[in-house]
Amino acid sequence: MIPPKPVSRSGRVSLWRYWRMFRDDILSAQPAHLYRAKMAEFRTPFFRSYLVNEPTLVRQVLVERPEDFPKSERVTRGLAPLLGQSVFVTNGATWAHQRRIIDPAFEGGRVKDIFPAMLQAAQAMVARVSEGELDVEEMASHATADVIFRTLFSRTIEDEVARQTYDAFRRFQRTQPVAVGAALIPWLPVRLKREARDAAARLRDLITNLVVERQRLIQAGQAPDDLATKIMTTPDPETGEVFSEQEMIDQVAIFFLAGHETSASLLGWALWCLAAAPEWGDRVRDEATSFMAAPDFSGLSRMPVTRNVLRETLRLYPPVPMFVREATRSETFRKRDVRAGAQVVISPWHLGRHEAHWENPDVFDPGRWERKKPEREMYLPFSAGPRVCPGAGFAMAEGAVLLAAMIAAFRMDVLETPVPVAHLTVRARDGIRLRVRVLREPNRT
Numbered sequence: 001m002i003p004p005k006p007v008s009r010s011g012r013v014s015l016w017r018y019w020r021m022f023r024d025d026i027l028s029a030q031p032a033h034l035y036r037a038k039m040a041e042f043r044t045p046f047f048r049s050y051l052v053n054e055p056t057l058v059r060q061v062l063v064e065r066p067e068d069f070p071k072s073e074r075v076t077r078g079l080a081p082l083l084g085q086s087v088f089v090t091n092g093a094t095w096a097h098q099r100r101i102i103d104p105a106f107e108g109g110r111v112k113d114i115f116p117a118m119l120q121a122a123q124a125m126v127a128r129v130s131e132g133e134l135d136v137e138e139m140a141s142h143a144t145a146d147v148i149f150r151t152l153f154s155r156t157i158e159d160e161v162a163r164q165t166y167d168a169f170r171r172f173q174r175t176q177p178v179a180v181g182a183a184l185i186p187w188l189p190v191r192l193k194r195e196a197r198d199a200a201a202r203l204r205d206l207i208t209n210l211v212v213e214r215q216r217l218i219q220a221g222q223a224p225d226d227l228a229t230k231i232m233t234t235p236d237p238e239t240g241e242v243f244s245e246q247e248m249i250d251q252v253a254i255f256f257l258a259g260h261e262t263s264a265s266l267l268g269w270a271l272w273c274l275a276a277a278p279e280w281g282d283r284v285r286d287e288a289t290s291f292m293a294a295p296d297f298s299g300l301s302r303m304p305v306t307r308n309v310l311r312e313t314l315r316l317y318p319p320v321p322m323f324v325r326e327a328t329r330s331e332t333f334r335k336r337d338v339r340a341g342a343q344v345v346i347s348p349w350h351l352g353r354h355e356a357h358w359e360n361p362d363v364f365d366p367g368r369w370e371r372k373k374p375e376r377e378m379y380l381p382f383s384a385g386p387r388v389c390p391g392a393g394f395a396m397a398e399g400a401v402l403l404a405a406m407i408a409a410f411r412m413d414v415l416e417t418p419v420p421v422a423h424l425t426v427r428a429r430d431g432i433r434l435r436v437r438v439l440r441e442p443n444r445t
């Protein structure tokens with residue numbers, strides 16, 4: 001069985017209706033033509049936005065001329081109280097300096113080093129689950145927050161500071177508008193400013209304590225060998241500078257934000273897809289059972305079906321459904337004038353379900369990845385070009401370990417069809433509720 005089609009494709013909509021969709025349920029009621037269009041234009045009284053769905057345009061914006069299409073300040077403004085000058089929002093020389101320090105922490109070898117921490121988080125997650133109804137989205141958020149704390153700061157989610165940070169983070173998230181609302185709706189960020197600022201201030205206080213304590217441990221030569229230590233001690237190879245305390249606080253904030261909700265979204269939707277397509281669940285279980293019997297990093301490369309399930313989930317439910325750049329000068333896109341200041345929306349959600357580029361685009365079919373490689377620009381869950389997600393390798397390893405641990409231990413059945421909505425990431429409007437049956441009694445000690 002394949003999962004029932006989760007999105008309806010309605011007709012053309014006005015900007016006003018589009019705004020209401022953003023507020024309520026942007027993803028399940030997208031106009032049908034956007035899944036066929038090469039480009040679409042949205043007009044607001046103050047600026048214009050362009051959704052680009054054509055490979056050559058996507059490549060221009062992300063890969064060939066990224067300096068002409070920096071991150072849009074209009075969109076990142078809502079996150080500024082939390083993120084400050086983090087790598088997610090900066091542009092130009094500041095951004096390049098930050099990436100030179102951050103990237104080495106996420107190289108393949110480092111992912112191997114932090115694999116044991118990911119595995120422990122996966123085992124702790126399984127031990128928390130019991131038979132009956134379960135909101136796997138909630139469970140996934142908790143588990144991926146645990147992964148981030150363990151890998152970044154060598155703390156578990158049960159730790160008091162970690163728990164407070166997680167709670168503060170969830171409060172901040174609830175203040176956030178839908179993912180790219182600000183690129184289409186001029187007044188959206190203003191309404192939510194105050195609540196977001198308060199939640200962000202609390203979160204930054206907690207992160208500051210973590211960073212200050214870590215700096216003390218580094219100076220005393222007692223710091224654990226985790227991602228925080230690596231990032232705080234790596235000098236920029238061009239300037240020799242290391243991150244100041246303030247810079248590190250900004251980066252930690254983005255690692256929590258970009259690194260935990262996204263992975264939670266992936267795990268939640270992957271579990272739903274496998275519950276709805278049990279024949280794929282069984283195939284993953286075969287791999288997962290062998291992997292969990294003697295889990296080690298090299299075993300990840302022996303799980304091709306699990307990997308294809310994750311890829312297919314990322315195609316249908318990309319955790320970051322859309323992201324936005326700003327045109328810094330006049331452009332001509334598909335013979336249309338695009339003025340400087342226009343917002344350019346890249347939408348993994350539409351690219352991954354585009355009717356001209358995918359066979360049976362709404363069908364969950366991990367087997368497609370064995371048959372044919374996709375066009376690069378039509379599959380962008382981690383973006384592309386110099387601003388590609390630095391955590392992609394981390395996220396794929398984490399996704400495989402968490403999914404394998406769950407599927408080896410439990411069978412899950414569908415209770416209802418979740419409705420995807422776009423907040424900071426693609427979540428389900430009412431959670432993802434599945435019925436859980438224990439296959440292998442987890443070690444609950």
Ligand code: HEM
Nearest residue numbers: 088258259262263266319320323381382383387389391395
């Ligand atoms: C399934 C999981 C993940 C997905 C789908 C994902 C996706 C993305 C996407 C699409 C972007 C580009 C956004 C834009 O250009 O506006 C991005 C950027 C970023 N991601 Fe991820 N991400 C994931 C996990 C992670 C993890 C685990 C980390 C780190 C622990 C991370 C750290 C970052 C950072 C720091 C950026 C900003 C990069 C820059 O602007 O130069 N992500 N991610």
